[in-house]
Amino acid sequence: MNHYQEFAAAQLQKLIPIQDEFKKQYKIDSYSNWFYDSDSEILRLYNDETDEVFFKYIPIGTFSLTSKTWMWSWFNKYLSEKNKFETLKIKKFGKINHYTKLYEGAFQSDEYDGWEFLAISFDIFNGIGAYNVKTENIDFYLLLTEKIESNMNPEIKLLKQKTLECGSHGFQRPAFVCQHLNLENPIGFEEAMETHKGMELNENEDLQAWCNECEKVRVQYGEWNEESEKFAKIKLICENCYFEMKELNNA
Incomplete structure (x- = not known):
């Protein structure tokens, strides 16, 4: 030894x-x-x-x-x-x-x-x-x-609000973004409300964001409806990925 x-x-x-x-x-x-x-x-x-x-x-x-x-x-x-x-x-x-x-x-x-x-x-x-x-x-x-x-x-x-398991960040709070948002290319970042990492969310609040093209379609239809949501195809990601996307688009 x-x-x-x-x-x-x-x-x-x-x-x-x-x-x-x-x-x-x-x-x-x-x-x-x-x-x-x-x-x-x-x-x-x-x-x-x-x-x-x-x-x-x-x-x-x-x-x-x-x-x-x-x-x-x-x-x-x-x-x-x-x-x-x-x-x-x-x-x-x-x-x-x-x-x-x-x-x-x-x-x-x-x-x-x-x-x-x-x-x-x-x-x-x-x-x-x-x-x-x-x-x-x-x-x-x-x-x-x-x-x-x-x-x-x-x-x-x-x-206790963190319930989503992310392959990159472990368990985090869930967030919702359109199918187009990614971690590679900035394509605009529209939010349902002003957010910052770690903020407290009420029971009826979620982190939600979509790209510029989705915003044009939403404005065209005047709201989120069956057609605009079909274009966005909302996907589920974790909070950390959400704010990494936000940082990329705001850089």
Whole structure:
């Protein structure tokens, strides 16, 4: 066993009783559902609206079940959490101590590495627990740093509105745009109301936008009707994609 293996094994052994106590305290194994929000960096574990718990998290990295590859979050361009760059502290620590696995961005690995990385991260970031989000192709390793009280918390209220799973941005609030809007070419961006990212929406409000050509057709018919809607062919996207489209068209 080399020096890194000894170090990683020791950190993991130190984490195990802490994690066991954390699981016992918050009963995290009792929740059948999970949801994490990359914008607020909050993990929700829940059974229903009355049985839930919320934590702030730092995304440590991901393990691909198909390619058997570990990727540190600082290296992963698809993760949108701003605090992913906190993990550069792990990279720095790895370089100082010549621990290759801690400073290479991506490499062949297994799921056991992920738990060792969580254990190493635990001391660096003063964590309170860890959580492994399992999806069909990728495991996400999250270091939990703080429990959040949900009563009247505006971040929690916003998070609960996010129900659409986007391949690029994870779970987000839904938005509606015409078939022509895209993330490549600016073609105009008309909105049903003035919007900004993260705004609170009332129950009867949605993020809705359409292109210049759709606006001409809407004006021609005087309203949204069967014919104008047939031209627009409204599609469902996530909130982040919506505001990326808005930024592209307003640039």
